[in-house]
Amino acid sequence: MRLSKSFIPTLKELPSDAVIPSHILMLRTGMVRMLSAGIYSFLPLGYKVIKKIADIIREEMDAIGGQEFHLPALNPKEIWEETNRVEAFGDTMFHVKNRDYVLAPTHEEIMAFHAKGVLKSYKDLPQIWYQIQTKFRNEPRPRSGVIRGRQFLMKDSYSFDSTWENLDKSYELHDQAYRKIFDRCGLKYFVVGASSGAMGGSKSEEFMVRSEAGEDTVAFCESCGYAANVEVAASVIASITRHGNSKSVYEIHTPDVKSIDELCEFLKIDQRETAKSRIYIHNEKPVLVLMSGNDDVNETKLAKVLPGNLRPGHPDELKTITGADAGSIGPLEFKHRIIADLRLQDGNNLYSGANKNDYHVGGIDLQRDLPNVEYFDLRTVESGEGCPQCNSKLEVFKAIELGHIFKLGTKYSDALGVNFLDEKGEAHPVIMGSYGIGVERVAACYLEQNHDEYGIIWQKPLNPFDIHLIALNLKNVEMEKAGDDLYENLQSEGFEVLYDDRKDATAGFKFNDADLLGMPVQIILGEKNYKNGKIELKNRRTGEKQIVEFNKIIETIKKIL
RNA sequence: CGGGGCGUAGCGUAGUCCGGUUAGCGCGCCUGCUUUGGGAGCAGGAGGUCGCAGGUUCAAAUCCUGCCGCCCCGACCA
Structure with missing residues (x-):
């Protein structure tokens, strides 16, 4: 590709809207x-x-027996209503105004629709069907460039099996294929167990890339590889200390003390001596959730303990329920259910709110004063805590979800009536799996991991070109000829070449563009070296430059690539 | 949807508080000449519904009202 004729509009200045490296x-x-x-x-x-x-x-999909489809993005709403997902997706689904169509946010329904009545026998199974197409989701807040868009390219595949054991096999095939895909793309990633969320289904794993721009938070253990979404992650921590002597409960006047930090500062105590109260409304009834110090309530864990309708109490409800505003709420005299984090179990001499504004109480003994409290793991793990598998230190950080594999089960085949006949002639719902990869996210994550202050550092196999050929002094006819010849030769050797043949650009301009665009090999054709039968090559990744004989070009390139 | 910021030429921006020349600057773009190994120099030039609509005023990029769009934080997120 000749740069003089191509549409590659580079920007010298930073675009003001972009924040993260890949987007910029x-x-x-x-x-x-x-x-x-x-x-x-x-x-x-x-x-x-x-x-x-x-x-x-x-x-990689074809290698595990996948068959590629091309499916419509425009779907009849009716199909999505059969699985109740119009409601499930809610505002996230795009609706077409002048006909009862929706824009597909994923394709379980459509694949299941095509499977229905066609995958009739156990002999027809298993099948793996996939597509690489645009999905539409009305994200409330798109961000980070292509990482979270309202329309994005996704590879999604669906497996159809006759038994749960076979689903395990299909799932395992995808697991392996995904590892190969991300390895081949040169990404540093890790795999976490995840909750299946609104997709339905049982087991699921997410393929993640560490990044500040990520929307998920994960706990990761360097030494044993334990990785879990912080929503479900566990950790080994010391419980709070139970003191030999239990003081009796006493009230403390604490004007304007609202947060745990303020309370600790005011009383000169450690946060582990305090218990923080949060009020949730569970199926219309208040529940007090007691945490140690500033520990975060993990709402995913909480939702498992309190299934059904669950929401934090509104500030204006708190006073009615407890007699105090947020900041002065506590477990003593609380008239409804109380649950507490395991870390607090059997604690004594604790400080908490007095259910009276501007007052706290000390000397709380959970055993003595609140014998009916139920204990659960309710906290969000933090960096530095012990790994639940090996007790090394966990690290908690943000990550981008690149891919997600699910064992769906029969949710969609049940809803849509996708059945097959087994050896005995009995009908069963087909057992499905669903497996996605955000294609643009792969590119964005690659850039997040492979750039420097000058620009992108491409390497095989994602590099758009192998070689960035920079020809200088092009107004000299001899040099122009040399550049054109070299360009042709490199291409005939099978390299993909981006040829900077611009006559009006200065050398420095071209060098900087080449570093920005980041092809693995830069070849600089300059007059002086050329007259000595030599040419300069630069390795973009290492920055290493070497001047070689003209006839050594190819072998030098092959070394770098 | 809550909080914050922003919207002026292709890009980046000044001017807005405190209304008053022809809306300024850098980059890019066009023409010519000179340059050509790290984002060139000189000269000339083109390019603006100042986000949109309404209002106030002798006068609006600037003040008021409404709307739209974009970014960041939060909520949300198979």
Whole structure:
């Protein structure tokens, strides 16, 4: 590709809307342009990368027996109503105004629709069907460039099996395929167990990449590889100390003391001597959730303990329920259910709110004063706590979800009546799995992990070109000829070459563009070296430059690639 | 949806508080000449519904009202 004729609009200045490196780099290198919030056009360079990622995915999906479909994005709403997912998706689903269609946010229903009546016998199973297509979700807040968009490219596949054991096999095939895909893309990733959320189904795992731009928070153990979404992560921590002597309960005047930090400062105590109260409304009834110090209530864990309708109490409800505002609420005299985090179990000499504004109480003994409290693991783990598997230190950080594999079960086949006949002629719902990869996220994560202050550092196999050929002094006809010849030769050797043949750009301009665009090998064709039969090559990743004989070009390139 | 910020030429921005020249600057773009190993120099030039609509005023980028859009934090998130 000749740069003089190609549409690769690079930006010298930082785009003001972009914050994270991948977004900035995609804009600066002319890979994408935004059309509207969360809606991006892929320009030729960006699309080239997307196609390379999609090809890798295709190869690995085909290798496990996957068959590629091309499905409609426009779906009759009726099908989605059969599985009750119009309601489940709510405002996240795009609705077409002038016909009863929706824009598909995923494709379980449509794949199941096609399976119905066609996968009739156990002999037809298993099947793995996949597609690489655009999905639509009306995200309330798109962000981080292509990482969270309202329209995005997703590889989703669906497995259809006759037994749960076979589903395990399909799931395992995907697990292995996903590892190969992300390995081939050169990503540093890890796998976490996750809750299945609104998709329904049992087991699920997420493929994650560590990034400040991530929307998930995970706990990770370097030494044993334990990884879990912080929503479900456990940790080993010391319980609070039970003192030999239990003081009796006494009231303390604490004007303007609201937070645990303020309370600790006011009383010169450690946060572990305090118990924080949060009021939740569970199936219309108040529940007090007691935590040690500033420990965070983990609402996912809480929801498991309190199934059904659950929400935090509104500030204006708190006074009616407890007699005090947030900041002065406590467990003593609380007239409804109280549950507490395990860390607090059997604690004594604790400080908490007095259910009277501007007052706290000390000397609480949970055994003595609140014998009916129920204890559960309710806290959110934090960095530095012990790994539940090996007791090494856990690290908690943000991560981007690249892929997610689910054992769906029969939720969709039940709802849509996708049945097969077993050996005995009995009908059963087909057992499904569902497996997604965010294709643009793969590109974004690659950039997050492979850049420096000058720009992108591409390496095989995602690099849009192998070689960035920079020809200088092009107004010299001899040099122009040399550049053109080299360009042709490199291509005939099978390399993908981006040829900077611009006559009006200065050398420095070209060098900086090359570093920004980041092809693995830069070849600099300059007059002086050329006259000595030599040429300069630069390794973008290491920055190493070498001047070689013209006839050594190919072997040198192959070493770098 | 809550909180905060922003919207002025393709990009980045000044001016807005306190209304008053022809809306300024850098980059980019066009023409010419000179340059050509780390984002060139000189000269000339094009390019603006100041987000949109309404209002106040002799006068609005600037003040008021409504709306739209974008970014960040939060809520939400198969």
